[in-house]
Amino acid sequence: MSDAKNIVIFDFETTGLSPKMGDRPIEIGAVRIKNGLLVERFQALMHPGIRISSFIENFTGISNKMLAEAKPCAEVMGRFCDFIGSDNLVAHNASFDKRFLDAELHRISRGYSGQISCSMLLARRVLRDAPNHKLGTLVDYLNIQTEGVYHRALFDSEMTANVWLAMINKIQQHYKMKTIPFALMQKLCKTPAAFAHRTILNWK
């Protein structure tokens, strides 16, 4: 288990890769972890104000027709900001999701006080033997049960949460600690990968 503060693990589906290039989110999914358990979920489609490409429709299964009935980004992101509260945040390849989170909250003059950590960077250190560090590969590598479709925000955030908890469990066993401070997870993510594995984790 991590420290007493809750963690919100979140994932965006978006129109593309870069908010600076005009891309917007089309779906947000998130789960809250408390004392090592998944206790709350958040999911919402949102209308980005533009039509999405056929590539994104095929990639996510989210269609322009579905988005036509969705609330605008500003409304959904306001609700999501309320959901986050002061909790710490985790995402898979967090630099990607953070860019969209920051851009959308900036648009509505909102923010967050929690710290953000990245499950992909942690996996590169803790699960070095995995074939690669894509979310789906890590889920298979860890034998995590799945029931859902990848590239939908809630399912991806649930799978990220399961991977995160599995890595916490591995670190707990390594350090023989009952709780793992979020700050330690962040420190591992920011430590050069080879150094982290050789001198901090020192597996085997």
Next chain:
DNA sequence: TGCCAGGCCCTCTTTAGGGCCTT
């Protein structure tokens, strides 16, 4: 006109380049 992400990480590195990962 045509192109356009960006941060991390490894190595054939550090005065760089290319793959990974996210949609």
